[in-house]
Amino acid sequence: MDAVERANAEKQKRWVKDQKVGEGTYAVVYRGREAATGRRVAIKKIKIGQFKDGLDMSAIREVKYLRELHHQNVIGLLDVFSSKTNLNLVLEFLDSDLEMIIKDRSLVFLPADIKSWMAMTIRGLEFCHRNFILHRDLKPNNLLVASDGQLKIADFGLARDFADPGYKMTSQVITRWYRPPELLFGCRYYSSAVDIWSVGCIFAELMLRTPYLPGETDMDQLRTIFRALGTPTEEEWPGYTKLPDYIPVGQFPKTPLRDLFTAASGDALNLLSRCLIYEPRRRITAIEALHHPYFTGLPYPTHPSKLPRPASRASRPLEEVDGNVDMVDSGPGVKAVASNRLKRKLSSPMDGVRPLARRLDFTQHKGS
Amino acid sequence: MTAEPSETHSNSPPGKAPLYEASTQFKSWRYSPKRLRHVRQTLNAAAVAAIRKTLEADEPGSSTSVSFLQPDDELLLVKLYTTKIPQLCGHFRFPEEVEATAISYLKRFYLKNTVMDWHPKNVMLTALFLATKTTNNPISLDSYTSNIPKTSQSDVLDLEFLVAQSLNFEFAVWHAHRALWGLWLDLQSLPDVTESLRPLEVYETALKHVRVSRFTDAELIYAPSQIALAALSLVSPFLCQKWLDSKMPSDPIAAESHRQILEQTNSEIENMIMQHGQPPDVEAAREVDRRLKLCKNPEKVVGSKAYLTRRAEEERRAEEKRNKKAQDIRKTSEGEDPFGSQLAGSQESQSVDDDDDD
Numbered sequence A: 001m002d003a004v005e006r007a008n009a010e011k012q013k014r015w016v017k018d019q020k021v022g023e024g025t026y027a028v029v030y031r032g033r034e035a036a037t038g039r040r041v042a043i044k045k046i047k048i049g050q051f052k053d054g055l056d057m058s059a060i061r062e063v064k065y066l067r068e069l070h071h072q073n074v075i076g077l078l079d080v081f082s083s084k085t086n087l088n089l090v091l092e093f094l095d096s097d098l099e100m101i102i103k104d105r106s107l108v109f110l111p112a113d114i115k116s117w118m119a120m121t122i123r124g125l126e127f128c129h130r131n132f133i134l135h136r137d138l139k140p141n142n143l144l145v146a147s148d149g150q151l152k153i154a155d156f157g158l159a160r161d162f163a164d165p166g167y168k169m170t171s172q173v174i175t176r177w178y179r180p181p182e183l184l185f186g187c188r189y190y191s192s193a194v195d196i197w198s199v200g201c202i203f204a205e206l207m208l209r210t211p212y213l214p215g216e217t218d219m220d221q222l223r224t225i226f227r228a229l230g231t232p233t234e235e236e237w238p239g240y241t242k243l244p245d246y247i248p249v250g251q252f253p254k255t256p257l258r259d260l261f262t263a264a265s266g267d268a269l270n271l272l273s274r275c276l277i278y279e280p281r282r283r284i285t286a287i288e289a290l291h292h293p294y295f296t297g298l299p300y301p302t303h304p305s306k307l308p309r310p311a312s313r314a315s316r317p318l319e320e321v322d323g324n325v326d327m328v329d330s331g332p333g334v335k336a337v338a339s340n341r342l343k344r345k346l347s348s349p350m351d352g353v354r355p356l357a358r359r360l361d362f363t364q365h366k367g368s
Numbered sequence B: 001m002t003a004e005p006s007e008t009h010s011n012s013p014p015g016k017a018p019l020y021e022a023s024t025q026f027k028s029w030r031y032s033p034k035r036l037r038h039v040r041q042t043l044n045a046a047a048v049a050a051i052r053k054t055l056e057a058d059e060p061g062s063s064t065s066v067s068f069l070q071p072d073d074e075l076l077l078v079k080l081y082t083t084k085i086p087q088l089c090g091h092f093r094f095p096e097e098v099e100a101t102a103i104s105y106l107k108r109f110y111l112k113n114t115v116m117d118w119h120p121k122n123v124m125l126t127a128l129f130l131a132t133k134t135t136n137n138p139i140s141l142d143s144y145t146s147n148i149p150k151t152s153q154s155d156v157l158d159l160e161f162l163v164a165q166s167l168n169f170e171f172a173v174w175h176a177h178r179a180l181w182g183l184w185l186d187l188q189s190l191p192d193v194t195e196s197l198r199p200l201e202v203y204e205t206a207l208k209h210v211r212v213s214r215f216t217d218a219e220l221i222y223a224p225s226q227i228a229l230a231a232l233s234l235v236s237p238f239l240c241q242k243w244l245d246s247k248m249p250s251d252p253i254a255a256e257s258h259r260q261i262l263e264q265t266n267s268e269i270e271n272m273i274m275q276h277g278q279p280p281d282v283e284a285a286r287e288v289d290r291r292l293k294l295c296k297n298p299e300k301v302v303g304s305k306a307y308l309t310r311r312a313e314e315e316r317r318a319e320e321k322r323n324k325k326a327q328d329i330r331k332t333s334e335g336e337d338p339f340g341s342q343l344a345g346s347q348e349s350q351s352v353d354d355d356d357d358d
């Protein structure tokens, strides 16, 4: 009797919980291992006793989507079991995340490294979108990196399906710096393009080594965006002044991206600009992005195993020392936020810091 | 999740990833009719044996007079509560996806549990509440229960974990009504199917058949697109044919064999819809419910002797575990390190906090 309880007890025995490694808003994360093999895992323990409406929505979303998604660039959910009033998600153990890597000033990024991280991010995202799933919280801290260098999209606590096109959704999603203007204007009917905007911000951040559009409030976020990319014209983004929470935030001229991203290639800037198109319907899609010349052209993306990586989660410094950076001469478009804007001196691929990147095979994982 | 025919169909065109076939629904929740019968029989037999044992332990000879439920009795009662879900959803004005998902949950639950352990009334209420959340249409527990007569919050919440567990935390469900919509859109793009050939009533009637199919085992046996196609075929064999023609491989031999398989499935599903789609006879269900009162598992009846015995046993085991943990911690803090008492102490408190409850 109680086959369900028995099955759960067996699953529970399969995994051993070791020490605590982190804490999020609704969960505690432990390092753990598979009892039989010693394989390293992360166990995310969600207390559900504390929610008056039962199982919490974030936990439900995370479990629902991760149960369905199996892709090299999406974090793997290995098992789910319960222990009394806790829900335990057994996840692949991932050593670091892109935020740690960006902040680690001892690491030097080659253009090929950035291309590799971008390729893995967009491949994982394309898979989500192909499955009609919006992530809605893409940011460097949710892009985890495995010990073999593979990048995995994690944290599906805000994800949802977008099966119904005319379906109203909340605009209160995505961490502010990575939130697209349509959401800041309160748009309730949106699509996979919201995630693409976040990808653009992450791309820029990889090149700048500092957040690209760090608004201080939702209002200020719009101002920050427009200051960087110019206030959209009616032609560029038809009808945007009619969006629910529209407010004018001022007229800013367009500055070429080139002024800020001095070391980036033409292809890189083209892809970046297409991720940051104001009209969501004109923004590049994940599948189109994968076929963009940026990915097919030289230099080839660094093989994941050769990517720069920080020492480890544990030994990460609390406050990084700014070595390799200088204050940016930002041009008119971004001047007002120049106080906290730093520009990375991009080293050229010829510096020979590391051996030349091996080619990453793009056809390999497409169907998976 | 969405399921458009071209994606859900097992004959999906090459190059297009068959998403449905990678789903938990495809992997964990599809059965042959024979397997389905076997699962239900096994669960039922195991439950009867265990309850008999409990009854005998309590009072020897007491189980002989009990008329335990048969698998068909269980099915009848589950079906009765399945038909209550659309009524409740209408009352709350939940979207169709909530309704269809809750029904799938209820059916799946009883492929892992028996009615004699868990009465379908509360399981139904819990499955529906869970479905509002998993489909992203959450409402507060308070407004949910206060709108359902004689229902307390704990009626719903107590079972939520058990239901989620029984579903193996596989919450995503692919639905035939979505597949039907995709099929309908496909038809609109066929050049020789003019608007007059596809009146909206066809879609609406087919949708009714899809809804009826939810009261049958169809979704546990067939893909959503297969059910949608059968529903369409019941209303308009002509449109069904047109759609098939447009999807058939160009090789005539392959096309013929596909066609035969599809026609076979179609008629099986049509039979299910026509023969098993009606709501159950309420009087018969009531009779089963009366018998259930006498044969339900006493270990699950709060306050009964068997329930208390079981609880005491669980409590004893938990106590043992706690004692062992405390002992282990004491051992660590009395460990070798002569300077380490402070450190060991702080580690101790951390590990106790972290692991308080499992």
Ligand SMILES: Nc1ncnc2c1ncn2[C@@H]1O[C@H](COP(=O)(O)OP(=O)(O)OP(=O)(O)O)[C@@H](O)[C@H]1O
Binding pocket: A021, A022, A023, A024, A025, A026, A027, A028, A029, A041, A042, A044, A075, A091, A092, A093, A094, A095, A141, A144, A155
């Ligand atoms: N798969 C994993 N492998 C290793 N460590 C992990 C893993 N997942 C999470 N962690 C660690 O646990 C911490 C908490 O993770 P979690 O996803 O619960 O919350 P978060 O993303 O930090 O915050 P929030 O809940 O606000 O999104 C992370 O910051 C990270 O240090």
Ligand SMILES: [Mg+2]
Binding pocket: A024, A141, A142, A155
């Ligand atoms: Mg996070």
